[in-house]
Amino acid sequence: MTHLDELVSAANSLDETPPPEAGARMWGNVAAKVAANVAGGAAVGVAVATAGANSASAATAATSSFGLTLAKVGAAVALTAGIGVGVAAVTAEPEPAPVESVASVGSHSNPPTRRGKTVKRTAAPEETAAEPEAEPEPEEVLEVLDEAVDDEVDEPAPKPKARPRKRPQRAAEPASVLADESALLGKAKVAVSAGRNKDALAAIRDHASKFPGGELAEVRRALEVKVLCNLGRTAEARKAADRFLLRHRRSALAGQVRSSCAYDSDASE
């Protein structure tokens, strides 16, 4: 056996199948990063071009059940982006592109019937462009979240129908856990935007007890800071912010947490 053969066989002996939950986990992160790039304004042009092309072809997309659950991952992405965009939108130039692409990313996996609302909203992007500072969270993002929440209400148990045709052995659970997580946080987000901060906090706590180390825990922790600030509970907000920064110092949401009420000078007492 040559040395080369040894190397090849060593590399091949590493061949194992990936953990089944890795698929959904990584997809959640990829989708979040794609949305975050868009929200942060980095590579907006490219992302929009790509997302645009994708969503055009997605209109005819077959709706696999994986797609269904991923539609909700899309909502989770919008959620992540929504919080990030809140900060970005204030400083960034008021161009409609970020919103459009967030919506497109979210709608990739939506069946045509569900896309109606999103598409309609993106058809009039000037709404946000006109007043980027008035509303820290773009309405379109909230629309996507509304849909996600509606979906959850309409279809409390999507899993049975959600068996993929071609890959019956695929683990559907992780994706649907993510969907549940995003629905719960979506509820919190909608409540925040409606000024129902206590309801939002309840949903956040609910998420924390059901998914303590969930995929969207980072989003939850950031949202918690914001809600506690809204409620004027600065001491708790401070603790929540410390918890967040301890775990997610490099998060895209860290800036938002740092500039929250939690670290206002008079909150340190």
Next chain:
Amino acid sequence: MAELTLQSVYEANWRFVWRCVRKMGIPDARIEDVVQDVFIVVNRQLAAFEGRSSIQTWLYGIAFRVAQEDHRRREREERPALAPAEAPARPDAYAERAQAARLLHELLAELPEEQRIVFVLAELEGQSPKDVADATGVGINTVYSRLRRAREHLGRATERLRVRSQREGRTRMAAG
């Protein structure tokens, strides 16, 4: 070709990319990050994918570059250079295999791209020459000749490395 979306590409290929990345010697703790980065690039470049090669060939090319970048970054952060003689003092079998995979990946980087993909699909992915020909869009004879050249090149490279690490080993023993 069916319409390509990031999601459809991901769904159909994440396992393939995961395996490739693993065989490129990326440590366990980094595999998922690297795979994710691959699909971030895929998202950026999807519109430009022309279908001249199979999607797997294209994905492999992206994965290769992302993994290389990751290797380099870790090298900068962790230690100055990769040398086979720097194996850990108590090498367990897994770490040894991962190191071998990493070394192979370094050597593959020396190959021309068209030889590299043929070698990887045939030797590491275990695809038949016919499948490799389909995936790369060349004739089967070309597959055989590229594979042969790749093996010759890699054989020389590994031999060179082996000699060098032996010599270094001797030098070290003499010095110690």
